[in-house]
Amino acid sequence: MNRLFVRRNHRHPYFDGRALIGLCALWFWFGLGALAQSTASPVNANASFSTRATHLLGLENTKHNSDGTLSIHDHTLQFQRDGKAGAEVEITSVRNVFLNEEDKQVGGVPMTLGKAAAPYGGGRVVSLFAHKNYDILTLEYMDVDGGVHGVIFQLTKGKGDLVRNELVARGVLSSSGEEQRTKQSTAEVTHENK
């Protein structure tokens, strides 16, 4: 019994443990890569650009304030809600793209209710810190009859620029009026000072 134990230890000290750990790490690494590939590929198979966005209003058959993926394919701008059919706009029909920033409270309705319920004005203190700047991307496009449509998306700060640049690279006009990014907070401060 003792001999057997000594023989095994002598032959490959720690071999079994190391091999097992290495095997697990390899398996985890490849598994993770495969998982990432399988989740990313269905949405962005042919997209040259895609990002998370919130559709605020404007797209046909798409709910207001819905989250999804905004992607630019060859000739179309597509917004796809999580696990649902997407809405498309032909890039050639887009006449103008505008970008501005807006400061918004985070957390949505649950957070608002929580803040309202907090005693001793604690909610106000939370509100002071629970806000974030977003890019508001506005598109103007024409339908087949020539009617003007408007769509507004909310993106994480910095992503709006990327989408706009992608669209401009495909021939969409970016309004000069919006080049100077309108900051709501700045406008508000100037108004309050008057």
Add this chain to the structure above:
Amino acid sequence: MKTSRRNSWIIGVAAILVTVVAFPGRLPGQTSAAKSSGATSGSSTQRNVQVYRVDAGDHDLAYSFQVAIYENLIEELNKTKQFERVLRDGDRNAGNIPNLLVLKTTIEKYTPGSETRRAVTTVSGATKLTVRSQLLTSDGKIVLERTVNGEVRFFGSNLQATHNLARNIAKAIQQSTWSGSEQSSAMLGAQF
């Protein structure tokens, strides 16, 4: 004496029940009033309206606000069912449609607000919009002219003000005594 009184009471209750069951829509006064007002505005259902894009004038109003007012206005006008068709600005079909009215919206006053300021102070940071809404005939005659406000004071994003504004404009058009006939519309246009 007691039995006859009880009988008459039972008969009375039964009569009320029968009336309620037989004429369910006629009892509430509001319902009948709403229906009759809907019937009077029935003449205007034959009308069509084309919504023009918002004219910001000299105001430094973000494009997202202008587009939001325009889109919300189309949505709210469709909801009222006051017009047979609600066309968009630039729609080529507008030339072929009879009885077409044009809705022009011009920004008169804009007070930018802040959602964070509203959340922190409650009393300040309101976003306020005041617009002049004009409903015109195809030959440029003003049928209806109203100054309408839209604002967000406590909860909600700044763009919520555009939704409230559009709803108020649609409501103002719906509640106006404008009947759709040329004569009365000209008179009303002069009144406003």
